[in-house]
Amino acid sequence: GIFTSPGYPGDYPNNARCSWQISVNTGYVVAIRFTAFNLEGGFDCPWDYLEVYDGSSTAAPRLAKLCGSSARTIFTTGRNAFVVFRTDGSVTDSGFSANF
Template sequence: CGGLLKSSSGGIVTSPNYPSHYGNNEVCDWLITVPVGSRIQLTFDSFNVQYDHDFLNIYDGASACASPLRRLTGSHPVNITSTSNVMFLRFTSDEILTAQGFQLSY
């Protein structure tokens, strides 16, 4: 799961198996790149992950070493905007319960 997403017109990111439940012990990384001078806005169409155990971490740059923007869990996401043309997402799930996951647009 995951991948490199380059776009000038946006796209969609979903958790593994969405809209069915994602699996246990998932680690998925996405790198989103848009044209220089543009910013990335994430808008959540759906978000439901196991609260405080499964997470979508969003970073303002090209890797998990970049500045963290938000760590999302549960079912109440907020829209997020990058400061540059690059954003890194990492979804992780634990070994216990799963949920429907998420779909977002950028």
């Protein structure tokens, strides 16, 4: 499957709050690969960011918090992933496109 930031390939909006719950068949893990990634950057990603959790909610361990212009492929340990995208009230960019 594919998921993208709102408005992609145009700029994402300010104050966005998005989440995706990804599940694959039993016996498989989720691999999230980014084909494009451009978010507002900054140390520890305080403004705009994408988080990936190793389970079906934010209660699961966080695997990554990403921003800026580089993103790595992320693998879960089980069949579920939960992805959260948040933006603040200023500065937008072209966002991301990912597949799994």
